[in-house]
Amino acid sequence: MTEVANKTDEVTCTIDGIEISVPKGTLVIRAAEQLGIQIPKFCDHPLLDPVGACRQCMVDVTDDGRGRPMPKPQASCTITCMPGMQIETGHVSAKAEKAQAGMLEFLLMNHPLDCPICDKGGECPLQNQSLSNGAAESRYDGVKRTFPKPINVSKQILLDRERCVLCARCTRFSEQISGDPFIALVERGALQQVGFYEDQPYNSYFSGNTIQICPVGALTSAKYRFRSRPFDLKSQVTTCEHCASGCELRVDQRRSEVLRRYAGDAPEVNEEWNCDKGRFGFEYGRGEDRITRPLIREGDVLRPASWPEAINAAVRGLQQAGAAGDHPYGVLTGGRLTVEDAYAYAKFARVALGTNNIDFRSRPHTPEESAFLAQAVAGTGLGTSYADLEHAATVLLVDLEPEDESPMVFLRLRKAYRKNRTRVFTLAPYASAGTRKMGGTVLPTVPGTEADVLDHLDPTEVPLDANSVVLVGERAATSPGALTAVLDLVHRTGAKLAWVPRRAGDRGAIEAGCLPNLLPGGRPVTDAAARVDVRAAWGTDALPSTPGRDGDQILAAVAAGELKALVVAGVEPADLRAPATALAALENVDFLISLETRISEVTARADVVFPVSLFEEREGTFLDWEGRERPVHPAVPTTQVMSDLRVLAALADALGTDLGIRSAAEARTELAELGVWAGARPDAPNAAPLQQVRPGPGEAILASWRELIDDSRGTDHAGELLATARPTVIRMNLDMANGLRDGSPIKVAWGEGQITLSLEIASDMVDGVVWVPRHPLSRGTEHASLGRLGAINGELVRIWTDETDPAFPAGGNEGDPR
């Protein structure tokens, strides 16, 4: 849509007497819409392949461009504009108007007309178009077709077959857009209906989109069904907080309670789609664990306190800790903050605490990654974009599983594969479902050996050039040398590069300066000129000039007694590299301030807890993986809530320092005035790959990432959504399974802990590797996960089965000491 068509490829035709030039191949209905001429329609959707099923969009072609009228009315959603074509819509042609009215009468004939109790009533294309294009009274006095209703096509999606007009939007979406064809039209004639296979319900990460594009009330969500009327809702356009895809959202609330979220229309980003996590995961702030007042530790308990008391306590704690040494502070911000809040932390750490000990990465990370981010990501602005993905000849994925880790990247890559024959390659141990749906080719890779694979890519097999994109995921940080090799590869080939983090706040945190080696705008802390910039903007005399400690180093320094106080934002210890060590550090640090929305493992160990606002109450900006600014607006009226920024400003005041910003708008202005670093970029990382670990008997190398719907606090209380999560399995190849079948219980151990998972054979899994979800949903009594135990991608785990099979697992190097 964004390309400017070559003029020679344009055709000129006339619609309702108005001449229009459109690119060759444009559908008549699209051309009419460009002129502002509305043609009623149901099956037509600009992002789906034409089907011509509902026949609602009939127009009269009075001249087919060769001087002849077309005798029958034509469906404008399936004919393309031809030079000289004369088209009349129902607005001027009685023939077209009658065809349209007749079609609406047919569609309403078997429709239950239960609008007063239908979720769609008030925002229903069938209802609206019946009023605009239909007859006031139906002539139908016969027997209507009936079905039992509703039925569950998944735990989340309900189908009312009586209301369905069989436009096939949902089935085309599932097949074409998301590649999950678990719903299909079945039966024939008036008994045709959307059907599914009961043993394989419609569990797709994108199933909620079918509700949104359904032009009637046939598909509804278990979450929203019968909850509200559209005219009682207030809508706010904002950006999704669940990942770095940057989806525009329309959030609908009634009486300050968010009732549903729809995908916004952002052609350059999420088009008109979003994922189910973004759509249904919005109730996490409604539990008993919501923190509404400041808390102060008194012995073993946290007691409510007033804001002034809590701020005084925080200041006292920080000052006492500070007396023990030279700025013995650390700040962990997590990846869920807006740019403005992250900026407040970055500034607070430097100005109020005088330290560069700040890190947003609440996940395994390395100094190599810090250097990579400083060299190739920070301050690069809007770089590689969704459009680049769509039009790339080749896309190489490194340690990135887009369907799980950035769903809109996945949808765009699938579109690129379907529409533009983009070739997708992925460094992965096996072809995941997502990879197959992108037509992807696996470059078989043992986790940890990415650098080696990248260094030895065969350019004839994986052709990379300026029309190619290399996407690298956050997991690459767990593979020594991988990020070094990625930079080397893009410099060697000229391919575009993008780093695709998982969390919505990750990219913004980098720009805001929430890294030990970077000030805002990608300025290296070690560069005097960069510090001068920032000092001038902040009106401060001094800035720490040596790189601080990264997240892992901060926690280690706490354990070593070198750091005395921590300020922690939204961080889940289970996400960190060593959860047990992190919890111990939080437990033992002299003074811990937590800014949180809900009780967590951090707040439980904090000395002072400040409640901060929920995402739905915030103002600000996210930067998506492209580096594109995505505005965040409060979806519900806010009263007595404090953002992280407001709390930090108050704390800074009490510490005797002026943070200089009081609102997101001020932070945004200041950050914009500061701009990005134009000086020399820091050096690229130069990390060596590690020697490949080799599994011994009973061992395997772990491949693991977080699935989209898993044990995340962001999806708490979204029961129906969680019911559509993928089953928790361990995947390995046939040889390793050595005769065990799908469903066999397999024990996996790492360190002191072990978990049990159900076997699923992945025949193409690289030998010696097992895949396990990092934080699977807790089902039944199983609460541990490998992530919580601390095992990460590329590490060795022990596997065995209690089913008496001494030969399992096959392989491994007998007696090989590692």
Added chain:
Amino acid sequence: MTDLLTPVLSANWDIDRAWTLAVYEKNGGYRALRKALEMAPDDIVGAVKDAGLRGRGGAGFPTGVKWSFLPKDNPNPRYIVVNADESEPGTCKDMPLLMASPHTLVEGLIISSFAVNAHTSFIYVRGEVLHITRRLQQAVSEAYAKGYLGRNILGSGFDLDIIVHAGAGAYICGEETALLDSLEGRRGQPRLRPPFPAVAGVYASPTVVNNVESIASVPSIIDNGEAWFASMGTEKSKGMTIYSLSGHVANPGQFEAPMGITLRQLLEVSGGMRAGHQLKFFTPGGSSTPLLTAEHLDMPLDYEGPMAQGSILGTKALQCFDETTSVVRSTLRFVEFYKHESCGKCTPCREGTWWLVQLLARLEAGQGVEGDIEKLLDLCDNIGGRSFCALADGAVACVTSAIKHFRDEFEQGYHTPAWELFPYEKNCLFEAAPMKVGAH
């Protein structure tokens, strides 16, 4: 009068075991194939064009021209798909042909495939006719054994495989793109065109879809020459074809005659209507062609004749109804068929046939209300020409033509049940158990 008939395709039907290869060959079978393999493929296409063979499935498109639409520069393989999904009510020409002489089709398909350079061809047989499917399979396997199929056919260097594929019982699969979807293993629903099958048919490759009778006519053209074929028939409708007589006739069956014969002639040849009765109305080519009346007895049954009378030749399935027949009742039966066979893809066909059946049912029961006829006609106007494929056009053709010719009978449906006006037992050709009327 019998010299009006020109049995060519049906010439061997009464020979004992004509469906076997040995008997087929003994009567001149596969002679045309040997001749064709000596010819240049383009010359075969030219011969079929010059003969004036037009599609026998109903549309009447020139077969040779259709073949020449296959793009020359498409790298994909080419396919011929034979449409043997004969399902139209009244139509029964392809099934008897395949039953009696399946080798006629097989030979024709080998020649046609050679002509268009297809190396795999399909015969899509309607699913309900198991016995015919078996005969076809037997014929194909005999042809393989004899070297008429497979690699290097008769030493010509030409390779061909024929695959007999049974449908799953859906009228819509006679529509060529629905047939292709069904052949590929999908649900049979018509495809969006363009692309047309000639460009992207089965497996997105160039494909010709031809009717059984069209392909079966090819050997006779090659054997006897295009001039022989063109000497039969009328100016624009050449050759011989199979007419199927059914209904209230004395001798129902298949009658092969030159294009352009009239129904009066056919009735004379076959023995007329059943004794003591007169023709009331007939369909020229199956239930989807607008019905005609005794006025049209002398209309030439070629592609042009029925067209001039507002109908179409269709499959030359002449269902003849005598004066004991209620038009309302027969129309309802036809529309019930289309309602049952509507694939459901598009609105007017799916919903419209559902509605039409209810209106016609109450007219049959004498419970129609004033305005129902106008409503029927208006609904037909809203269905016809608006649907995705031609199925719905066929569904409304019988309604509009019936009202055109017999409006008074429909008006009687406002007050008198059809079974009182036309007692059903008088209409019945066979002794039958008392019928329960008015139940649907």
